Amino acid sequence: MITQELSQLRKENNFDHFYEKILAFEPSLKEFISRKLHLAENLGIIDKKFYKPNDILDDVYLEVFNNFNNKINAKDLRKKLFIKSVEKIDEKTILGHQLDNHINSDKILKEELQTLNEKYTVDGDGDFILYDELDDISYHQDDFKPSNLILDDSLEKLMLEKLNLENSTLESVKKKKLFGGLFYNLPPASKSIIELHIYGNQSVEDISEIMNIQRKMVEQVIESVKEKFKLIL
Template sequence: MSVTEKLTSEIARNTFEKKVLSAIPHLHPYVKHRIYIAETTGILPKNMFSSNGIIDESIILLYDNDFDVDAEPLAVKLELFKIVDNYMNLLFKNEAYHKETISTDALLKKELSKLSEDYTVDGDFDFILNTELNDISYHQNDNETLQLYSDKETSILTAFEVEDLSTKQSPKVFDKLYNWLPFNVSNIMDLYIFGKLDFESIAKIKKIEQKRVEAIFDKVKRTFRRHIE
């Protein structure tokens, strides 16, 4: 039975709606950032998708799903993050043809195909994480310079515990991070940095063990710091 079908009284509808509305402010920074990265790396055409539109579609899916309407606000928030994450992953797969080169496009589609898996094979992330960020095999777009807004840079630096990155050095470092980091790995990083989710919540959303999420974050963090030294 769908959420809509379960909410038979006005009180129940209002109570559940408040839980949904309380989650939206947490979703927007994450969705906006993922759209921006996808646009800049050529996966999505610019200005075609908005965070409002994606979140609205995800809320509709939530109401169409079989979900516990009495769940705590945190559970509702995590369910919405899961729906949003799946929605965007499918969107990115479908829009991958906007990439400019055949070789890069094929690589990206291969990367994105992993997003639909349950991540039960340890080698998936081990292979990715053992690849240096400057490995050309993961270079998503040589000709596109990615420029993050200062508040986004600050969020990433805070998460990676970096305090002494110079203004001149900053653009080059972030260009490398998001143009060369595999998309499914940056997805996990952004859930933590911009979605403000802890490792346990991310593990639930991605259906992987928490220790693997922690290992991924630690590996990217150390690799990032090594590239700015």
């Protein structure tokens, strides 16, 4: 088992081989970190190329290595890797902690789903506005925290594909701003699910394990977010 091999490498204080093993165990982690940083750069939250994905990955693996629990199973190890990755990125940005291993995620997501399913969205000041008024949202755009609401083409394309909205187009600048703004303003736990699904290429089952929530809750969030985006496409 992978955890037994890692435990032995930890006893031998062999970080190089530990790194190779854990990298092969969860290869999508690096892509997840890269996409998270890319998103923060795109929104103007951090300077472009200021942080390197490999540096954050090194920090995550080193911390896991130094604090490795030889009783951990593969499921909990995967969960820990993603949580630590988000924590490391949050330390370097102003995104705030999105994954917390000690909160009642099910309870929070139930509350967030109520918000996602309402016929309202949230503007930059946190005020609720009717979806019917989205056509008049342009005067709100300067109130959003990000300096840039338009995601680059690669991020847009990936999001549309993963949400099965690839037949939709974001031709106008206005729609692109709405798309980026709605994504930025997703509730924290719901956004974590979407980021794991899109940027981490994690399945519903994987996300359920990582965030320790029911599978049906993950499915409901993904579907609710998809329906929310459909309103502006």
